[in-house]
Amino acid sequence: MSEFAYADFINGQYEPLLSTDQIQKRITELAQEISDDYENNCPVLIGVLNGAFIFMGDLVKQLTINCEVDFIKISSYGKAKKSSGKIDVLKDIDCHLEGRDVLVIEDIVDSGLSVKFLEQKIKSCEPNSLKFVSLLQKKDSAQVDFEIDYLGFWIPNEFVVGYGLDFAQKLRNLPAIYILK
Secondary structure (H helix, E strand, C coil): CCHHHHHHHHCCCEEEEECHHHHHHHHHHHHHHHHHHCCCCCCEEEEEECCCHHHHHHHHHHCCCCCEEEEEEEECCCCCCCCCCCCEEEECCCCCCCCCEEEEEEEEECCCHHHHHHHHHHHCCCCCEEEEEEEEEECCCCCCCCCCCEEEEEECCCCEEECCECECCECCCCCCEEEEC
């Protein structure tokens, strides 16, 4: 952790929300649910960069099924704490999705605009099925109605960092999740 980030922790800028143990326990449960649901299939898991990379890595290691992995990178935050509402594709999906079972892996669902965008984009590729996995979903912040198929935790409508979640591309490396005050 950089001196600046460490100083902020010391000065009380962050409040613990989810511990490493809580996160890992829930990931084990999600991996079992997904493995059971896709027992005889080989789904394509599409991680949404950059935030989902740690969650997705831990989830994939716990799956007991065959799967393929790909990534998409989108942006709606930039360096702000709030989504701009405009979604840019910075890195597109490389694999062929037509007729495939697809699971999109997100770190957090906030307004729902990103998952709605991804749903429309991926459905245009004509997959066999499409489901969404998210480690976190904020309560009372949705701008669009969207149900997550595999959800880790409901969290308060606060800005969070750690375990892949960032503020201006920093603090992703924290092993737990904290509320940024």
